[in-house]
Amino acid sequence: MTAQRWLVSLKTIVLYVLLLVFLTPFLIIIMNSFKTTEQFVDNPLSLPQGLTLDNYTSAWDSMNFWDGFMNSLTITVLSVLVILLFSSMTGYLFVRFKWRVNGWLFFAMLASLALPFQVLMIPLVMLYGNLGLLDSKAILIFMYAGFGVPFGVFTFHGFIKGIPYELEESAFMEGSSRVHTFFRIVLPLLKPVFVTLIVLDVLWIWNDYLLPSLVLLSPDYRTLPLSTYNFFSSYSVDFSPLMAGLIMTIIPVLVMYLFLQKQIIKGITEGALK
Amino acid sequence: MTRKQWMRNTGIFLLFGGPSVIAFMAVVVIPFVVGLYLTFTNWDVNTGDSSLVGLANYKQVWLDTVFWQQLWFTLRYVFCTVVLANVAAFFIALALTGGRRGEQWLRTGFFTPNLIGGIVLGYLWQTLFSQVLPYLGEKYGWSLFATSWLTDTDKAFWALVIVTAWQLIGYLMIIYIAGFAGVPGDILEAANMDGASRMAIIRKIMLPLTVPAIVICIFVSLSRSFLTYDINLALTKGGPFNSTELATYHIVQKAFLSNEYGVGQAEAVVLFAVVAIVALTQSYLLKRLEVES
Numbered sequence: 096m097t098a099q100r101w102l103v104s105l106k107t108i109v110l111y112v113l114l115l116v117f118l119t120p121f122l123i124i125i126m127n128s129f130k131t132t133e134q135f136v137d138n139p140l141s142l143p144q145g146l147t148l149d150n151y152t153s154a155w156d157s158m159n160f161w162d163g164f165m166n167s168l169t170i171t172v173l174s175v176l177v178i179l180l181f182s183s184m185t186g187y188l189f190v191r192f193k194w195r196v197n198g199w200l201f202f203a204m205l206a207s208l209a210l211p212f213q214v215l216m217i218p219l220v221m222l223y224g225n226l227g228l229l230d231s232k233a234i235l236i237f238m239y240a241g242f243g244v245p246f247g248v249f250t251f252h253g254f255i256k257g258i259p260y261e262l263e264e265s266a267f268m269e270g271s272s273r274v275h276t277f278f279r280i281v282l283p284l285l286k287p288v289f290v291t292l293i294v295l296d297v298l299w300i301w302n303d304y305l306l307p308s309l310v311l312l313s314p315d316y317r318t319l320p321l322s323t324y325n326f327f328s329s330y331s332v333d334f335s336p337l338m339a340g341l342i343m344t345i346i347p348v349l350v351m352y353l354f355l356q357k358q359i360i361k362g363i364t365e366g367a368l369k
Numbered sequence: 370m371t372r373k374q375w376m377r378n379t380g381i382f383l384l385f386g387g388p389s390v391i392a393f394m395a396v397v398v399i400p401f402v403v404g405l406y407l408t409f410t411n412w413d414v415n416t417g418d419s420s421l422v423g424l425a426n427y428k429q430v431w432l433d434t435v436f437w438q439q440l441w442f443t444l445r446y447v448f449c450t451v452v453l454a455n456v457a458a459f460f461i462a463l464a465l466t467g468g469r470r471g472e473q474w475l476r477t478g479f480f481t482p483n484l485i486g487g488i489v490l491g492y493l494w495q496t497l498f499s500q501v502l503p504y505l506g507e508k509y510g511w512s513l514f515a516t517s518w519l520t521d522t523d524k525a526f527w528a529l530v531i532v533t534a535w536q537l538i539g540y541l542m543i544i545y546i547a548g549f550a551g552v553p554g555d556i557l558e559a560a561n562m563d564g565a566s567r568m569a570i571i572r573k574i575m576l577p578l579t580v581p582a583i584v585i586c587i588f589v590s591l592s593r594s595f596l597t598y599d600i601n602l603a604l605t606k607g608g609p610f611n612s613t614e615l616a617t618y619h620i621v622q623k624a625f626l627s628n629e630y631g632v633g634q635a636e637a638v639v640l641f642a643v644v645a646i647v648a649l650t651q652s653y654l655l656k657r658l659e660v661e662s
Contacts, residue, residue, distance in 0.1 A: 107471060110464055114478045117535075121481075123491055124502060139501040182391040188385035192378070199431055200390060207397050211596050213617055214641045215397065217624045217634045218404035221412070241396020244389045302486030304599045309625070320488045324603070327492050334496060341493050348484045356477055359484075360543060367544050367585060 120327060121345075128338040135334050145249030150339035157330060158340050162315065163322035164347065170232055170307075171300045174239035178296055181240060182247025183285055187277055189248065190255040191263075201252065204245035212242070212305065220309050230312040238306065243296055254288045255281065294355075301348065319344050399502045401464055408635040426635040435611075436619060436636055440643065441614040443595065446529055447647075449595040454534035454541055455586055461538065463571070464547035476546070480539035487536070491603025494532045495519065498604075519557040522612040525605050529613060533594055533606055541586045548576065548582025591651065595644045 115122075127135045128150055150285035154160065183236045219238070220229070228234050258281065266276045304320040311317060317325065326340050352359060395601050412419045430436060461479055465472050482490060500515040506514030518524035552575060556628065560570050576583075598617040607614040607622075614622070620640065624633030 103469065107465070107469065109474055111661065113461075114475055117479060118481065120493055120497055123497065126613075136500070140471040140503050146480070147568075172378070181392065181586070185389040186633065188382065192381065194378075194382075196382070197386070200386070200393075203398065204393060207393070207401075210397070210401065211641055211644065213596060213620060213637045215400045217398040217630055217637060219396070219408055220625070221407070221630060222400060222403060231606065238396050239387075239393060245397070246392050260655070265382060277385075291371075298484060302488075304486060304602075305621070322485050324489050334500065336603075337492070338496060339490055341496075342505040345485055346490050349481075351479070352477075352484055360480065361627045363483075363540065364547050366580050367540070367589065368547060 123272070124338050125342055127336065129343050130335060132335040137161075143198075150335045151343065153249075154326070154336040154340035154343060155199065157336060158322045158326040159314075159317070160319075160322070160343055161347075163319045166232070166311075166316055167301060168317040170235060171297055174236045174243065174300050175293060175296045176234060177240045178243035178247050178291060179289060182244045182292075183250050183251045183282065183288075184277065186246070186248045186251025186255055187281060189252050202249050203247070207245050215306065216309060223310075229310055230316070232311070233318055234311045239300055243299075244308075247292055250277075250288055250292060251285065254285060258284055267317065288357050291365045294359050295366045297351075298348075298359075305346040310330060319347075329359055404634050405638070407631055408625060408638055410631055419655075421633070426631045427639075429632050430635045430639055433632075433636075439614050439619045440535045440616055440640070442526070442613070444643075445604050446526065446533075446615060447591060447594045449530045450526075450533045450537070450588060451590045452589050454537040455583070457534065458538045458541035458586065459545055460584075462542045462549060463575070465532075466549040466568055467544070476542070479542055482536045483539040485536075487597070487599025488603045490532060490536055491600045494528070494563055498528055519605055519607050522609060525609065525613045529603060532597075532600055533597060536600070537590050537593060541590060544589070545579065545582055545587050548585075551582075552578045577658065580655060584655045586657065587651055590645060591648050595640070595647075610639065620628040 123139065126143060127139055127146075129146055130141070131149075134141065134143075153288060189197045214294050222235060223229050262280055263276050271279070301319075302320060304324065307318050307321055309323070313322065314325075323344050324342060327337060409421055410419045411422045411425070461544060464481075465475055498519050502514040503517050506516075507510065518528045556574060556578075557570065560574055563574070596613050596617055599616045600622065601613070601615045605613040607618055616636075617640070620633050620636050621627050624635060625634075
């Protein structure tokens with residue numbers, strides 16, 4: 096091997112070591128989630144003796160993991176579907192119909208992208224609280240739709256602009272209606288935008304804490320971030336089940352990441368460069 | 370336009386735009402307007418009183434020394450996080466842009482913390498800072514880790530910076546890699562042929578040609594760290610003695626614990642103004658450094 100090739104391999108090894116250090120926090124927590132709390136306090140760096148799942152079963156029960164998981168799943172899936180449907184249709188409307196009202200609405204949506212959630216949360220809670228609409232998963236999904244639609248419309252708008260109108264025209268000639276044409280001809284072409292938006296919106300909604308903490312008040316409605324918070328606030332010294340709880344919360348996202356790595360990285364890149 | 374056509378167009382508008390517009394209005398536009406109005410009232414949950422008080426809330430924000438202390442704390446935190454995360458992400462991205470085998474795996478690995486929410490990451494690091502590091506400090510006599518970082522204001526500050534940067538690095542790395550991909554290969558080759566050193570290539574070629582990526586990354590890291598809440602809540606919970614409350618944390622407490630909606634909202638508006646000014650200024654200043662390749 097030449098000196099240069101050696102240098103390249105050395106660099107790769109250094110990078111892998113760096114990555115290992117970077118991910119050490121995960122490794123330490125995973126390792127200790129298989130030990131008892133006494134063993135952890137005694138020496139957090141000792142290897143676990145055997146693979147006991149006691150901490151996992153105890154965390155599963157104490158944090159109502161299954162309920163939290165199902166709540167997170169329902170809310171994320173439904174919110175993302177609603178955002179995709181609403182914003183693709185509206186993006187299409189804004190591109191194909193240059194009415195003045197559409198121009199204003201599009202401008203308002205673009206401007207709203209600059210608004211942080213912090214400016215909206217207090218009036219939001221106040222208004223919906225006054226109307227007695229808080230503490231409902233449906234309202235939370237509706238709110239995610241409201242927050243997610245502007246970026247969705249913006250992204251679809253940019254993409255639909257590049258689709259030639261002739262495709263739709265020939266469909267109209269054959270007597271296809273506007274709605275039918277949109278779903279049959281335009282929607283299938285939007286697949287790359289769907290992937291980008293699904294990635295960004297799933298990660299945002301799945302991990303969000305602040306909005307659900309303000310909207311979902313009943314313990315039964317808790318999403319995973321809320322049950323994690325609750326678990327840590329009420330079991331603050333029994334470390335081992337807490338660590339198992341963290342790992343269990345991380346696993347669903349990690350599994351998704353393993354399967355959709357490429358799409359996720361691509362989605363993130365495209366979302367950031369917009 | 371005929372009446373029939375007008376009806377048809379209205380139908381199309383309601384069908385394609387109706388649901389989006391209703392959600393957007395009900396969740397973003399109306400709360401925004403009500404929020405601005407709220408800052409001029411003394412709205413109280415318990416009494417239901419909501420008379421106009423002019424600029425009294427803003428005056429109260431102005432006089433609230435705790436808020437300004439925390440805003441200053443937030444600014445320092447944002448500055449350190451942005452610098453640390455961007456420098457680290459820039460060099461990691463640089464090391465991972467060479468077309469070697471295995472790069473994809475390394476990128477995947479460095480990106481992982483970004484997939485996980487602030488609450489989970491915050492508790493994960495809380496366990497490390499309060500249990501694991503003090504153990505090491507005791508065992509090996511490292512005074513740096515002798516006590517938990519989270520019980521000391523200055524060290525808790527750095528704990529917040531490290532955890533936020535750790536989460537951001539993977540995200541920024543992806544943007545930097547995309548930026549480096551735009552640097553034309555022939556320029557780099559020419560520089561190599563002329564015997565330019567590695568440092569010179571980075572300084573004279575990579576940096577100027579990736580200014581757009583740098584602008585995006587600084588913008589993203591600025592706005593994200595300015596608005597940090599989850600990590601703050603899970604890692605330090607504002608402690609010790611409320612000394613590590615970032616701006617958002619303070620606003621949430623003010624509004625939903627002390628029920629001072631008007632003042633809390635006025636503080637949120639001030640925070641928004643600060644973020645906007647800082648983010649726009651940096652974009653404006655850095656964009657002037659942009660060059661064509």
